[in-house]
Amino acid sequence: MTMLLTKMEVRREEANRPSIIKREYEDLIQFAPIILASTTIEEADHRFREDGSLRCLVIGNEHSEPFGIVMRERFHEKMSKRFSPALYYEKSIVRLMDKEALIVECGIDTEQLLDMSASRSEERMYDSIVVTRGGKYVGILTSKQLSSLSNQIRLEAKQKESEVITSTLGALHSILAETEHVRQASADGKSHADRMIDETLTGKTVLDQVSSAFQQVSIRVESQARQTKELTEHTTAVADAVSVIRSWSDSCHMLALNASIEAARAGEHGRGFEVVASEVRKLASLTKAATEQIDETLHQMMEALTLTITTGDQAHSEVNTTLEGLNAALSKFEQLFRAIAENRNRLDQVDAYAARMAVTANEANRQLQTMSAQD
Incomplete structure (x- = not known):
């Protein structure tokens, strides 16, 4: 039987953890299902077919500690081949899991998060980022959200720079x-x-x-x-x-x-x-x-x-x-x-x-x- 942690269970665990300083990206975190390593590829395929908006599945253990991710596009690319269903359906989802997925702890500095995202290889540049708190799964950040966050940071930086310039100009005029x-x-x-x-x-x-x-x-x-x-x-x-x-x-x-x-x-x-x-x-x-x-x-x-x-x-x-x-x-x-x-x-x-x-x-x-x- 497939073991799947529901969104409510994950949110309940998250609510029971102590809060820390809130970062800009925390409001952008989305929930994506976290499944166990024992989940079969067929069950994962069923999840993707059942929810067309689902971009990825997070792989974790029974303690909600993630260690991999399966992106929808690469999963379908792999499974679209003629003999792939017959070869992989009964196998563990770990076979198609990205073991080098970017997993970050909630509370990390926003600029550091963006730097880590930008330093990934080109093929993983648009993969979702797995977010944890205290090592426990919280949710994901999509590439679109990261782009929006980057634009927000850039605009805020420009606004702060403009404010600093305005303030400095005022100070210079006073001087x-x-x-x-x-x-x-x-x-x-x-x-x-x-x-x-x-x-x-x-x-x-x-x-x-x-x-x-x-x-x-x-x-x-x-x-x-x-x-x-x-x-x-x-x-x-x-x-x-x-x-x-x-x-x-x-x-x-x-x-x-x-x-x-x-x-x-x-x-x-x-x-x-x-x-x-x-x-x-x-x-x-x-x-x-x-x-x-x-x-x-x-x-x-x-x-x-x-x-x-x-x-x-x-x-x-x-x-x-x-x-x-x-x-x-x-x-x-x-x-x-x-x-x-x-x-x-x-x-x-x-x-x-x-x-x-x-x-x-x-x-x-x-x-x-x-x-x-x-x-």
Whole structure:
């Protein structure tokens, strides 16, 4: 008795197996009868005659594990010969089975499945492919279904390629727009940097002028201090001379007083000498009064000169402090100038990089547009 697994039995076994990732071809799998190796060729011929749409019979064991296939066209070609029925009808279907049938496990990658199908020999190129899951028979894939699957994969690939091209074109347009923004920002930055360089140079020039003016002031203050000290020294010398004159005046006064006393003692003979002595005393008194006035004036001059020297020293210290601040400011201006110049150089580099990026992006955009037009 022929042992034939029905479609329902195969589907029941398939439903009891664990599911895996579904591939594109799984919805295209068709059912074809699976028969045991003990089935006779006559019984197989009856199956083909009974169902005109049946393209093949799958050969398997009692566990639904396929190991061969019989294609309708080659079966009829073999059996159409004059003595074939008499020779083969009682024989096992294994005699006409294709032992090199392509049997694949469900879940295999679709591209790998198509590659395996395309690598078959020319005579088997249009044979159905037997599909299993966990080694158990599931169904078949016909050449028509494989062709449809190949076209579907190709269309999907083209669609994905078109989507990728469209997406890439959009990204490139964004890159070009951002690149233009970068270049514009770089140009604005360079313009600002140029203005800052000009302003920095102007500020540095003004500071240089102020520094030069303060240096002249410092020189003048130092010169004035020297002159004031010299004047102080001269005033001191004058004061010393006045002291000598005062001493001489006192001596003359004493001598005149003594002369008057001696003239008084001489009586009438000393009267003329007394007149002279009196005049000498008057001159000595006037000289003393004059030297005291000069001494007072010199004392006031010394106080004024001392105050002038103190003020000059303070002014000189303040000028030096200001010069130090100006020199520090000039140093900062030079650092700022170098920093701005370096920043401008970097902006030039950014602009150059952005320009090269724009050229590359435009070339890529042109190539993608060409690819898109070819599709």
